[in-house]
Amino acid sequence: MAGEQEVMTSIEERVTDIIVEQLGLERDKVQPESKFVDDLGADSLDTVEMVMALEDEFKIEIPDEEAEKITTLRDAIRYIEEHLKKSS
Numbered sequence: 001m002a003g004e005q006e007v008m009t010s011i012e013e014r015v016t017d018i019i020v021e022q023l024g025l026e027r028d029k030v031q032p033e034s035k036f037v038d039d040l041g042a043d044s045l046d047t048v049e050m051v052m053a054l055e056d057e058f059k060i061e062i063p064d065e066e067a068e069k070i071t072t073l074r075d076a077i078r079y080i081e082e083h084l085k086k087s088s
Protein backbone atom coordinates (compact mmCIF):
# COMPACT_ATOMS: atom_id res chain seq x y z
CA MET A 1 0.00 0.00 0.00
CA ALA A 2 2.87 2.38 0.76
CA GLY A 3 4.19 1.84 -2.77
CA GLU A 4 0.87 2.92 -4.26
CA GLN A 5 0.86 6.05 -2.08
CA GLU A 6 4.39 6.88 -3.26
CA VAL A 7 3.29 6.53 -6.89
CA MET A 8 0.34 8.88 -6.28
CA THR A 9 2.62 11.41 -4.59
CA SER A 10 5.03 11.15 -7.48
CA ILE A 11 2.20 11.75 -9.96
CA GLU A 12 1.02 14.78 -7.97
CA GLU A 13 4.53 16.23 -7.87
CA ARG A 14 5.12 15.63 -11.58
CA VAL A 15 1.76 17.15 -12.57
CA THR A 16 2.40 20.15 -10.31
CA ASP A 17 5.85 20.61 -11.85
CA ILE A 18 4.32 20.65 -15.34
CA ILE A 19 1.65 23.20 -14.38
CA VAL A 20 4.22 25.44 -12.65
CA GLU A 21 6.55 25.28 -15.64
CA GLN A 22 3.85 25.77 -18.29
CA LEU A 23 2.26 28.74 -16.54
CA GLY A 24 5.44 30.25 -15.07
CA LEU A 25 4.01 30.28 -11.55
CA GLU A 26 5.43 29.90 -8.06
CA ARG A 27 4.88 26.34 -6.82
CA ASP A 28 3.05 27.53 -3.68
CA LYS A 29 0.45 29.31 -5.84
CA VAL A 30 -0.71 26.00 -7.33
CA GLN A 31 -3.14 24.10 -5.10
CA PRO A 32 -5.06 20.89 -5.91
CA GLU A 33 -8.31 22.86 -6.22
CA SER A 34 -6.75 25.60 -8.38
CA LYS A 35 -8.68 26.09 -11.60
CA PHE A 36 -6.29 26.51 -14.50
CA VAL A 37 -8.20 29.35 -16.17
CA ASP A 38 -10.03 31.10 -13.33
CA ASP A 39 -7.39 30.83 -10.58
CA LEU A 40 -4.08 30.41 -12.41
CA GLY A 41 -4.70 32.65 -15.43
CA ALA A 42 -4.26 29.99 -18.12
CA ASP A 43 -5.64 30.67 -21.58
CA SER A 44 -6.75 28.11 -24.17
CA LEU A 45 -3.24 27.75 -25.60
CA ASP A 46 -1.85 27.19 -22.09
CA THR A 47 -4.36 24.43 -21.45
CA VAL A 48 -3.53 22.70 -24.74
CA GLU A 49 0.19 22.90 -23.95
CA MET A 50 -0.41 21.53 -20.43
CA VAL A 51 -2.33 18.57 -21.80
CA MET A 52 0.42 17.88 -24.34
CA ALA A 53 3.06 18.09 -21.61
CA LEU A 54 1.07 15.68 -19.42
CA GLU A 55 0.71 13.27 -22.33
CA ASP A 56 4.47 13.39 -22.94
CA GLU A 57 5.38 13.04 -19.27
CA PHE A 58 3.10 10.08 -18.57
CA LYS A 59 3.16 8.47 -22.04
CA ILE A 60 -0.63 8.59 -22.32
CA GLU A 61 -3.14 10.05 -24.74
CA ILE A 62 -5.82 12.38 -23.41
CA PRO A 63 -8.72 12.70 -25.87
CA ASP A 64 -10.01 16.25 -26.44
CA GLU A 65 -13.37 15.48 -24.80
CA GLU A 66 -11.54 14.27 -21.68
CA ALA A 67 -9.07 17.16 -21.74
CA GLU A 68 -12.00 19.61 -21.60
CA LYS A 69 -13.07 18.05 -18.28
CA ILE A 70 -9.63 18.57 -16.72
CA THR A 71 -9.98 22.04 -15.23
CA THR A 72 -8.04 21.74 -11.96
CA LEU A 73 -4.79 20.22 -10.75
CA ARG A 74 -6.82 17.61 -8.86
CA ASP A 75 -8.70 16.69 -12.07
CA ALA A 76 -5.41 16.17 -13.90
CA ILE A 77 -3.96 14.03 -11.10
CA ARG A 78 -7.13 11.93 -10.85
CA TYR A 79 -7.31 11.38 -14.62
CA ILE A 80 -3.67 10.28 -14.83
CA GLU A 81 -3.94 7.98 -11.79
CA GLU A 82 -7.03 6.29 -13.24
CA HIS A 83 -5.51 6.00 -16.70
CA LEU A 84 -2.25 4.53 -15.41
CA LYS A 85 -4.15 1.99 -13.28
CA LYS A 86 -6.12 0.85 -16.35
CA SER A 87 -2.99 0.41 -18.44
CA SER A 88 -1.02 -1.54 -15.82
